[in-house]
Amino acid sequence: MTPLGIRQYDGKILSRNKETGVSNVDEARMALGGRLRELRVAAEVSGKQLAESLSWQPSKVSKIENGKQTPSSDDIREWARATNSEDETAGLLASLHTLEVQRAEWQRVLRGGIRPRQNALAELDQKTRLFRVFEAGVIPGLLQTSEYARARFAEAIRIYKLKNDINEAVAGRMKRQDIFYRPDKQFHFVLTEAALRFRMCSLPVMLGQLDRLVSLSALPNVKLGIIGFETQYTASPWHGFWIFDDEKVLVETFSAGLNLPQPEEIELYSTIFNELASVASYGRAARAVITRVIDDLSKQSPAQ
Known part of the structure; x- marks a missing residue:
């Protein structure tokens, strides 16, 4: 930079x-x-x-x-x-x-509630064979538990003053996760350790979410990379983004979702994704980072 x-x-x-x-x-x-x-x-x-x-x-x-x-x-x-x-x-x-x-723009896209947005994403999921996802501060929707998803949707409803269709929206997000069990789909997720630690829901919900990450990382078509705090970055983790095959990039901001279909944009984001993926830990090393976070959060839980 x-x-x-x-x-x-x-x-x-x-x-x-x-x-x-x-x-x-x-x-x-x-x-x-x-x-x-x-x-x-x-x-x-x-x-x-x-x-x-x-x-x-x-x-x-x-x-x-x-x-x-x-x-x-x-x-x-x-x-x-x-x-x-x-x-x-x-x-x-x-x-x-x-x-x-x-x-x-979210105010326009979400005017009819959150569930229609999940339906639109589900259609995109069906067309996509390779998902490349980077998130710096939040667990990606496809990896979320229903409780974590409910917390994220409740935040959106409150901030954007949306129609409350949270139950339908959660059901839609959970239904989207069926694609993990389709052998023609490949997923490569890269998350920062910060995304695992940010307190964006209650401790019990966050602990359940982290346990879910460990389970999903074992799926044969899922590659989960974690960038630990001690890692030296080669590309700045400015914001999250999704790359759907080589067709489009989706970047979500507070005000809108940016759909970037130009070849040079896709090439750029692919380069950045590869940079971030190259410094991430995978397999046992990634699960070790998740387990470390689980242990740290468990010590903070009132139940302990």
């Missing part, structure tokens, strides 16, 4: 934003806004006039055109109608759909 936040791999220099896919999303939003501005200018309509005709705040037009706000499908249709460019509607909506797929 350089002082300017630039990382170089294989002679390629990439900005920090590029690594998280943020630049691609911003560029797509700005491109859409620029196209909408062109249609407004061609129609000889000022931003103020357009806003008034659509009963919008004047600032909304400016925010959309400058890529500061993502328009809705209705916004696109109304804009095209107001600028006499309805023949452009289909193309504009296609651009919006691409943007929405790249940046799935």
Whole structure:
């Protein structure tokens, strides 16, 4: 890592934003806004006039055109109608759909509850043969016990003020784990020791979760790597990410899930995953780290 936040791999220099896919999303939003501005200018309509005709705040037009706000499908249709460019509607909506797929905002994605999101992920699971997953601070969903998953969903419901379908969501996540027993699926998980120690649920739940990791690590199609605290990293563990085959990368932030389908993005994240995987411990060594954490947490349990 350089002082300017630039990382170089294989002679390629990439900005920090590029690594998280943020630049691609911003560029797509700005491109859409620029196209909408062109249609407004061609129609000889000022931003103020357009806003008034659509009963919008004047600032909304400016925010959309400058890529500061993502328009809705209705916004696109109304804009095209107001600028006499309805023949452009289909193309504009296609651009919006691409943007929405790249940046799935949680408030929009989870509007109908958490279970539909689990259903969508289950569909992706069915299409994927090789899962490569890195998590720095949380146990990945596919590895979670029902109690740990319930704690994570309760957090999401509280923070995002979502519909409470927690029982259905937990059932959906547990159902997804059936794919572990399909021989055509391969899984490679890399977790930091911090992910095993963060107190994100009660001690009994966390102890059960760690025991579950030990059990799953014994499955023939599961490769579980643990990066202990004493390990010297060769790549910074900035954030978690999932790589589905060589088709897409999913990065989850507090505000949205970033879907990164570009070959150069997949290549970059594959390189980073390999760097992290190369310093992880596997097999008995990985289980030794988990057992060490279990012993430490057990000493803190009131039952002991």
